[in-house]
Amino acid sequence: MRPGVSGFGLGEVCGDYAVAGVGGALAQTGRRALMMLCLALLVLLVVKQPTAALTKGVVVTGIAFAVWGLTRAWGLVSARLGLRRCYLFPGGLVVTDLFGRPRGVVAWSEVTALNVMVTRSLLMAFHRFEVDRRGAGRLAFLAMGMQPALAEPLLSRAAANGAGR
Structure with missing residues (x-):
């Protein structure tokens, strides 16, 4: 955990x-579109079997593995x-x-509403959380994936503190 995150008096993480x-x-949309393009090219290489299909297939597979590896490394x-x-x-x-650096710090006592928007499609999958605060505006952020790890703990902690949706 970053040293500057624990100094807000919210308790233990x-x-x-x-x-x-x-x-x-x-970026998620671009990565998924690129992976689908690579898959389509591989299928075409198998079906059509053009000249140097093996070399072209290795290049396409290499691109797919590079994108996958970069995604994991960034994570x-x-x-x-x-x-x-x-x-x-x-x-x-926080x-x-x-x-x-801390972009938003919200105490549960300041939360008036927690809104969740879920998007699940072939190119995009995320949960958008909007935390409405008394007098400080809205804090919005995304949790990527079909079922992100953040969704359940955030919703249960918000409900336990009376800040449900």
């Missing part, structure tokens, strides 16, 4: 989870450095930005 912004959603590095994370505490939550 209960969990930290990856979050994203609009850029993360667009490990960003988690290790505390980039784009949501830290849950008994007293609230969301960090792309550089690991």
Whole structure:
């Protein structure tokens, strides 16, 4: 956990989870579209069998593995450095930005509503959380994937503190 995240008086950290912004959603769309294109090219190479099909297939497979590897590497590095994370505490939550600095700090006593929008499609899959705060506006962030690890703990902790949707 980043040193600057625990100094807000919200208690001991209960969990930290990856979050994203609009850029993360667009990157997910681009990555999924590229992987589908690679898959379509591989199918065409098997069906049509053009000249040098093996070489072309190795290149396409290499691109797919490189994209997969870069995605996994970014996930490990960003988690290790505390980039784009949501830290849950008994007293609230802290969301960090792309550089690991706190972007939003919310105490459960300040939360008026927690809105969730779920998007599940072939190119995009995410949960958008909007935390409405008294007098401080709205804090919005995305949790990527069909069933992100953040969804259940955040909703249950918010409901336990009277800040359900």
